[in-house]
Amino acid sequence: MATTLLGAEGVRLSVRESGPEAAPAVVLVHGWAQSGEVWPAYPALRTYAVDLRGHGSSDVPDGGYRDPAVWAADLAAVLDHVGRPAVLVGWSYGGLVITDYLARRGADRVAGVVLVGAITDLGRDRPGGATGPVMRRALPDALSDDPDVAVPALARFCRDQAPGLPGEVVQRLLGTALRVPPRVRRELFRRDVDGSAVWKGLDRPTLVVHGTADEVVDPAAGEHAAALIPGADLRRYERTGHAPFLERPERFAADLAGFAAEVAR
Numbered sequence: 001m002a003t004t005l006l007g008a009e010g011v012r013l014s015v016r017e018s019g020p021e022a023a024p025a026v027v028l029v030h031g032w033a034q035s036g037e038v039w040p041a042y043p044a045l046r047t048y049a050v051d052l053r054g055h056g057s058s059d060v061p062d063g064g065y066r067d068p069a070v071w072a073a074d075l076a077a078v079l080d081h082v083g084r085p086a087v088l089v090g091w092s093y094g095g096l097v098i099t100d101y102l103a104r105r106g107a108d109r110v111a112g113v114v115l116v117g118a119i120t121d122l123g124r125d126r127p128g129g130a131t132g133p134v135m136r137r138a139l140p141d142a143l144s145d146d147p148d149v150a151v152p153a154l155a156r157f158c159r160d161q162a163p164g165l166p167g168e169v170v171q172r173l174l175g176t177a178l179r180v181p182p183r184v185r186r187e188l189f190r191r192d193v194d195g196s197a198v199w200k201g202l203d204r205p206t207l208v209v210h211g212t213a214d215e216v217v218d219p220a221a222g223e224h225a226a227a228l229i230p231g232a233d234l235r236r237y238e239r240t241g242h243a244p245f246l247e248r249p250e251r252f253a254a255d256l257a258g259f260a261a262e263v264a265r
Contacts, residue, residue, distance in 0.1 A: 001016070001017045001018065002014060002015070002016055002017075002057070003015045003016075003017055003081065005077045005078060005080075005081050006077060007053060007070075007073060007074035007077045008053075008064060008069070008070040008073035008074050008077075009061065009064060009070070011053050011058070011059045011061050011064070011074070012058060012059045013050055013051060013052075013053065013058045013059070013074060013077060013078070014036070014050070014051040014056055014057035014058045015036070015048050015049065015050045015051070015078060015081065016036050016037070016047075016048070016049040017046070017047070017048055017049075018041055018042075018046075018047050018049075019041075019042060019043060019044070019045050019046040019047050020043075020046060021046055022046070023044060023045050023046040024045055024046065024087065024111075024260035024261060024263065024264040025045075025046045025048070025082050025084055025085070025086035025087065025111070026042070026045045026046065026047045026048070026086060026087045026089055026256070026260055027047075027048045027050065027075070027078055027079065027082065027086045027087070027088050027089065028047055028048065028049040028050070028089050028091075028094075029050060029052070029075070029088065029089060029090045029091065029094030029095075029097050029098060030049070030050075030051075030052065030055070030091055030092075030093075030094055031091045031092025031093045031094055031117075032092060032093040032185070032188055033055070033142075033154070033176070033177040033180045033185055034055065034056075034091075034092075034173065034176050034177065035051045035052075035055050035056025035057070035176050035179075036049030036050055036051045036056060037049070037056065037172075037176065038091075038173070038176070038243075038246075039245065040245060040246070040249055040253070042253055042256060042257065044253075044257040044261075045256070045257060045260055048078055048081070048082055048086070050074075050075075050078050052071075052074070052094075052097065053065070053070075053074055054180060054181065054184035054187075054188075055176075055179075055180050055184070056176070056179065060181060060184065065184060065187035065188055065190075066187060066190055066191050068099075068100035068103060068104060068191075068193070069100075069104055071096075071097045071100040071101065072100045072101045072103070072104035072105050073104075074097075075088075075097060075098070075100075075101040075105075076101065076105055079109045085109050085110060085111040086109070086110070086111055087110075087111050087112045087113070087114060087259070087260050087263060088101070088110055088112075088113050088114070089113075089114040089116060089256070090113070090114070090115055090116065090118050091116040091117060091118060091243075091245070092116075092117055092118055092119065092216065092217060092242065093118075093119060093188060094116075094118060095115050095116075095118025095119050095120050095225075096118075096119050096120065096121075096122055096129075096193060096195070098113060098115075098118075099120050099121075099193060099195040099198055099199070100193075102198045102199075102202065103195070103198045107202060107203065107204050110204050111204065111205075111260075111263045111264070112204050112205040112206065112207070112259065112260070112263040113202070113204055113205075113206045113207070114206070114207045114208075114209065114256060114259060115206070115207070115208045115209065115210075115222065115225055116209045116210075116244060116245065116252075117209070117210055117211060117214050117216065117217050117222070117242045117243065117244065118208075118210075118217065118221070118222070118225070119217055119221055120195040120196075120198075120199055120221070120224075120225050120228075121193055121194055121195050121196070121221075122189070122191050122192060122193040123191070123192040123193060123194070126192075126193070126194060127220065127221065127224040128195055128196065128199075128221050128224050128225055128228075129193075129217075129221060130217070130218035130220045130221045130224070131216065131217060131218060132214060132215035132216055132217065132218045133215050134157060134160045134161055134215040134216050134242070135157075135215070135216045135217070137153075137156065137157075137160075138153050138154070138156065138157040139189075141153035142154050142157055142185065143182060143185050143186045143189070144182060145182045150182060151178070154174055154177045154178065155174050157177075157216075158170050158171075158173040158174045158177060160215070161215070161216045161241055161242040161243060162241040162242050162243040162246055162247050163213075163241055164247065165243070165246060165247065169246065196228060199225060199228040199229050200228050200229070200230075202229050202230065203230070205231070205233075205259070205262070205263050206229045206231070206232040206233070207232070207233050207235065207255065207256075207259045208222050208225055208226040208229070208232050208233065208234045208235065209222075209235050209237065209244055209252065209255065210222030210223075210234070210235075210236060210237065210244075211236075211237045211239075211240030211241050211242060211243075211244050211247070212236050212237065212238050212239065212240065213238075213239055213240055213241050214240070214241050214242045215241065215242070216241070216242040217242065219236070222234065222236075233259075235255060237251070237252075
């Protein structure tokens with residue numbers, strides 16, 4: 001079921017809801033140049049997969065992409081809709097959106113956090129934002145207005161971020177990325193974020209999932225986050241790239257459902 005919510009500045013956000021209403025609530029926050037469609041179904045959970053502003057079926061406003069208060073307000077709108085404490089799951093750039101939310105709104109409505117190949121910092125030499133060769137090769141071409149430059153870069157990025165995915169899946173990822181305007185793709189990187197204080201002070205159960213072969217967000221970023229967060233559970237997925245939920249779907253589904261159920265208890 002698709003729902004439209006109003007985020008910061010009246011921006012319309014698209015949210016896909018699925019699963020039993022009484023199941024543990026999980027908010028799924030996708031990564032850069034993707035959408036909520038990237039997530040598989042999780043029948044044991046009540047999931048809310050949001051399309052971030054500028055992505056998927058959500059509005060594409062002129063601004064707000066550099067403002068942490070805006071990202072926090074957008075995610076708060078989703079949690080308002082959920083209406084009870086939820087597990088926040090952030091993939092890649094989604095980890096930074098969760099950082100913004102926790103910094104501005106705190107953790108009162110957060111039951112737990114799952115970071116999946118995620119960044120928690122952004123900026124030069126920020127350890128929680130360490131990138132790998134696939135990300136570095138994609139930039140700056142993937143940000144270009146020129147389709148002859150951007151499309152090949154995005155195609156390589158979608159293919160190489162999780163080697164071994166079926167061609168149909170890679171093409172779907174590429175199609176989603178191309179729906180995000182180049183100016184939005186650029187704006188998301190024009191920030192400087194140090195999330196260390198936020199994560200050091202988090203008092204909610206946290207699961208950190210990172211592929212050991214991730215060449216988009218370096219595994220060192222996951223190690224950094226896990227070391228900061230009190231009591232964090234770090235799970236390394238061997239021979240896995242940037243999208244564990246697509247590359248190892250059964251294991252990830254079991255890990256997520258188990259974590260959400262434990263938090264709910």
